[in-house]
Amino acid sequence: xxxxxxxxxxxxxxxxxxxxxxxxxxxxxxxxxxxxxxxxxxxxxxxxxxxxxxxxxxxxxxxxxxxxxxxxxxxxxxxxxxxxxxxxxxxxxxxxxxxxxxxxxxxxxxxxxxxx
Amino acid sequence: xxxxxxxxxxxxxxxxxxxxxxxxxxxxxxxxxxxxxxxxxxxxxxxxxxxxxxxxxxxxxxxxxxxxxxxxxxxxxxxxxxxxxxxxxxxxxxxxxxxxxxxxxxxxxx
Numbered sequence: 001x002x003x004x005x006x007x008x009x010x011x012x013x014x015x016x017x018x019x020x021x022x023x024x025x026x027x028x029x030x031x032x033x034x035x036x037x038x039x040x041x042x043x044x045x046x047x048x049x050x051x052x053x054x055x056x057x058x059x060x061x062x063x064x065x066x067x068x069x070x071x072x073x074x075x076x077x078x079x080x081x082x083x084x085x086x087x088x089x090x091x092x093x094x095x096x097x098x099x100x101x102x103x104x105x106x107x108x109x110x111x112x113x114x115x116x
Numbered sequence: 117x118x119x120x121x122x123x124x125x126x127x128x129x130x131x132x133x134x135x136x137x138x139x140x141x142x143x144x145x146x147x148x149x150x151x152x153x154x155x156x157x158x159x160x161x162x163x164x165x166x167x168x169x170x171x172x173x174x175x176x177x178x179x180x181x182x183x184x185x186x187x188x189x190x191x192x193x194x195x196x197x198x199x200x201x202x203x204x205x206x207x208x209x210x211x212x213x214x215x216x217x218x219x220x221x222x223x224x225x226x
Contacts, residue, residue, distance in 0.1 A: 006159065032212055043204060043218045044160070093159050095214075102148040102167075102208050107159040 002028045004096050006108025013084055013115055021079045021111045023094030029074040030096035034105070035067070038091045050077040084115040119143050122205055122217025131226050135192040137203050139217045142186065145209030149181050151190045152204040154219070160204055164190065195224045 003026040013019050023033055031052050036044040048069050049057040056069035066088075068080040077096075081088055093110040097103045122139045129135055137151075147168055152160035164179035166172045166188075172179045178191040188207075192199055205217040 004159075034213060041221075043216045046213060049213055091157070097212060102212060104162055104165045105150065105206070105214055106162055107152070110157070110159040112157065 002026075002096075002098055002104070002106045004030075004094065004106045004108045006094050006111055008111060009109055010112045011114070013113070015085055015115055016083055018080055018082045019084055019113060021081075021092055021094070021113075023077045023079070023096070023108050025075045025096045025098075025106075028096075028098045030077075030098065031074060031100050032097055033071060033077040034095040035069060035077075035079050036093045036095065038093060038110075044093065047079075081113065084113070086115045089113055089115045117142060118218075119215050120205065120207060120217045123220055124218045126221040126223060128223045128225060129195060131195060131197060131224055133195050133224075135195050135199070135222060135224075136189060137192075137205075137220050137222070138187060138189040139205035139207075140185075140187050141207060141215075143207075143209060143215070144183075144186070146207040146215070147183075148208045149179070149188050150206045150214070151177075151179055152206060153199075154202045154204060156201075163203075197224045197226050200224050 005024045033050040035047045047062045050071040052071045058064045071077040094108045097105045120141045151164040154160040169183045176193045180189040200223045202219045204219045206214040
């Protein structure tokens, strides 16, 4: 299968600071990447769809000014959690589909964010 | 009603048993179906990817899709303790974004 690398795997930050999470497709090009949030023992909640070279599409209820997404190239998307608060503590996971269309979706390892 | 329904379990079976996991869905536009395995605190790992109806086998895993019944299944043969994880079904149609089931927590007892 294809490889999606997510970094960092864990991060602890102080309340009010910003945190950037990177998602890279290592051996394929991904026109579209997805960002999810997952709470303990729950399924994945889609936050936004990231499109290379254009603005991200956010799901209803997700604050786009708080969760900044940049998809600068066909292999890299970043999620920045701005002015983080303890309630933003969660497991964030990215996903990428190979090429265009409804191909297989591969996931990164996830980032556990703790805001103190 | 959720677009994708999946029994969250937990499901516990003895080692060597055949495991059957399934999902139902309501959106007839779904044509692409995936099963993922997720270990605790890790990202989901793609196990099976199928398009439209039919069966697909890969080692101990078999995926079945019945579009007429809007029902998909994943079978695990000769289950091992290392198969203990949460299994997520996911599907998509015209749009690229995936719709996930709730996930089934599976434990294989030695």
